[in-house]
Amino acid sequence: MNLEITEERYRLVDGFEDSVTHINFPAGVWNIAAKLAKLNKPASILELEKLTEQSSDQIREAIEKLVAQKLVQPNLISWKDFVAAINTTQGEPAIGVQEAAKPSGKPSGPEFVPAEKVIDSKGGFSLVSPAVNGSESQETAGVRLGTISSRSPTTSQNSGWVWKKPDAAMVAGPAPEIPTALPNAKHFIGRPLRPLLSKIEKLRGGVEGQLQVYEVFLRVPHQLLHAEGIKSLHLVDEQTVIQTPALHAAILNAAREVTGVDLS
Amino acid sequence: MSTAQVLSAPDLAVFVKLVVRCFATVSGTAPVFGPSTIEFGPLQLSRYSGFIVVQGPLNGWICLSLPTPVADGLLEMLSEPCRDEIYRLDIAGEVAQTVAANARERFGENLLIHPALVTGDNTIEGTLVQPPLTLRMPFMWRNHDAQLLIGLHS
Numbered sequence: 001m002n003l004e005i006t007e008e009r010y011r012l013v014d015g016f017e018d019s020v021t022h023i024n025f026p027a028g029v030w031n032i033a034a035k036l037a038k039l040n041k042p043a044s045i046l047e048l049e050k051l052t053e054q055s056s057d058q059i060r061e062a063i064e065k066l067v068a069q070k071l072v073q074p075n076l077i078s079w080k081d082f083v084a085a086i087n088t089t090q091g092e093p094a095i096g097v098q099e100a101a102k103p104s105g106k107p108s109g110p111e112f113v114p115a116e117k118v119i120d121s122k123g124g125f126s127l128v129s130p131a132v133n134g135s136e137s138q139e140t141a142g143v144r145l146g147t148i149s150s151r152s153p154t155t156s157q158n159s160g161w162v163w164k165k166p167d168a169a170m171v172a173g174p175a176p177e178i179p180t181a182l183p184n185a186k187h188f189i190g191r192p193l194r195p196l197l198s199k200i201e202k203l204r205g206g207v208e209g210q211l212q213v214y215e216v217f218l219r220v221p222h223q224l225l226h227a228e229g230i231k232s233l234h235l236v237d238e239q240t241v242i243q244t245p246a247l248h249a250a251i252l253n254a255a256r257e258v259t260g261v262d263l264s
Numbered sequence: 265m266s267t268a269q270v271l272s273a274p275d276l277a278v279f280v281k282l283v284v285r286c287f288a289t290v291s292g293t294a295p296v297f298g299p300s301t302i303e304f305g306p307l308q309l310s311r312y313s314g315f316i317v318v319q320g321p322l323n324g325w326i327c328l329s330l331p332t333p334v335a336d337g338l339l340e341m342l343s344e345p346c347r348d349e350i351y352r353l354d355i356a357g358e359v360a361q362t363v364a365a366n367a368r369e370r371f372g373e374n375l376l377i378h379p380a381l382v383t384g385d386n387t388i389e390g391t392l393v394q395p396p397l398t399l400r401m402p403f404m405w406r407n408h409d410a411q412l413l414i415g416l417h418s
Contacts, residue, residue, distance in 0.1 A: 204273055207280050207401075210300040211414075212273035214399040217302055218322075218416060222396045225304060236299035258272075 008244060009042035009075040010063055019071055025062075028054055032062040033071060042075035064249035067224075074227055074246055190241040191248055197238055199263050200255055210235050212258065219254035220247070271322045271375070276414060278370055279316075279326050280401065282363045283412055287405055290359075291341040295403040295410070303398045309386045310410060311335070312352050314360025316367070317378040317392065324395055324416035327388075328360050333408045349384060357382035 012033065013019065020033075035051050036043060043051075048059050066072035200216055201209035213235055217225075224247040230240055242248045252264050280297070288294040310329040317325045330338075335352040338359065344351060360380035368377045381389040388394055399414040 207297060208273045208277045210401070211276040211280075211399070214300070214302055214397070214414065215273050215276070217397055222304075231303075231305050233302040234299065235301065 007044045007046065008246075009044045009047075010036065010067075010072050010246075011042040011075045012036050013071055013073050016071055019069075023069055023071070025065060028058055029062040029065050032059055033066055036072065060245055064245055067246040068249050068253040070221065073221065073223060074244065076223060076227055190243050193233070193240040193242055193251075194238045196251055196255070196263060197233070197235055200259065201235060203259050203261060216251070216254045216258045219257055220250045224250050271318070271320065271416065275371070279363060279367060279414070280412060282366045282370075283328060283359075283403075285366075286359055286362050287338075290338055291406070293406055295405040297401055297403045297412075300399055300401045303400050304396065307388065307394060307398055307400070307413065309383075309388065309413075311384060311386055312356035313383050313386075313389070314356045314358075315381040315383075315389045315392060316360055316364040317381065318416075319376040319378070320371075320374060322416045324414070325392055326363075327413040327415065328356070328363065329411045329413060330356050330359075331408060331410060334405055334410045337406055337408065353382050353384045356384070 016033070016037070031052060031054065032048060035048055039047075039051075045056050045059050045063065048054075049056050052059065054062070063072060067074075197213055200213050203209065204212050213233075217233070224244065228240075228243060228247055233240070242251075252262070255261065255263050284294050284297075309327070310331040312332070312335050313327050313329040315325045315327045332352065335355050336347050338355050339347060339351055342355070344355075357380050360382065364377050364380050367375070371377065381391070383389050395415045395417045397416075401412040401414070403410055403412065
């Protein structure tokens with residue numbers, strides 16, 4: 001699957017111009033809104049990063065603020081559009097460590113050498129990142145190879161996968177500098193919902209606490225919850241991990257509005 | 265109570281307390297509430313449901329959804345020998361109506377509380393709309409599960 005398709009995109013809400021009255025932001029936040037307005041189409045954080053001098057963190061923070069004020073919203077697409085987008089890509093690589101390094105199938109595109117699984121000096125398996133041939137940008141290569149997760153300290157050495165920087169000698173041209181994680185995952189790698197629910201509930205406790213959680217979620221944009229695939233929330237043993245910073249920000253904002261307490 | 269405060273968590277809790285009081289008064293046994301869930305999809309209602317429609321700062325309904333054993337149990341507590349569909353619908357509506365009347369007394373003009381509506385086929389009342397988020401508060405009464413649902417439009 002092409003990560004560019006699945007990467008979350010944001011767009012200005014309808015009636016943006018009418019909604020900004022009486023709202024003040026630092027210029028950097030408005031700059032992101034301005035870029036979205038100029039683009040006149042949904043854009044990802046990565047795309048915005050290319051258009052501004054702001055870092056992905058600053059852009060993400062700006063997006064969160066804009067989403068919280070309901071000026072920007074995640075771009076939702078139908079299944080039909082999603083399939084259409086998938087079909088327009090060529091040489092569709094599938095999700096996963098090994099397939100991310102498959103040849104793309106594009107006649108004119110950069111060539112990827114399949115990753116090799118090797119045993120490192122400590123006896124553990126490693127995934128040696130493939131040589132990137134040609135002019136593949138550092139960013140693109142980073143996105144694809146960045147999906148390789150580093151070995152978890154809790155997993156055994158024999159079953160873990162380790163990302164290794166490519167050997168410069170194997171690479172035609174300058175070795176790309178590959179980030180150790182996806183840009184989006186830099187500071188937001190998913191946050192469990194349960195602690196947030198607990199904090200909100202405990203502000204009142206008992207039945208009133210549960211009602212307060214409901215009151216908070218009434219103020220969270222439904223689209224964000226749907227986009228996250230949440231069907232129901234169990235107020236005692238909820239296991240959901242929030243994957244999008246926009247939803248996390250919206251919950252915090254709603255909680256602040258309802259309870260007057262900043263839970264961030 | 266100011267208008268802005270209507271249907272905050274403490275206000276919604278009034279409905280819960282009124283349901284508890286109603287059951288306790290009729291039967292001597294108060295229902296015990298369990299952990300709630302917020303539902304985003306279709307609701308699974310019990311057989312008999314009494315809906316209290318509210319209008320004000322927030323619009324929606326509060327629903328007391330009772331399975332047959334709970335409806336029969338309440339009829340028994342009221343020394344009502346009949347256990348047919350009409351009586352079960354009647355008791356479900358009666359409990360909801362009692363809660364509505366007490367809530368009306370509590371909230372006064374700040375909240376418009378309509379007369380209760382009732383269904384007997386596990387469905388939401390035909391004139392009502394299910395809001396995107398519904399709070400489902402299950403409770404147990406005399407070893408039978410029932411539920412209180414709060415469906416408000418944000």
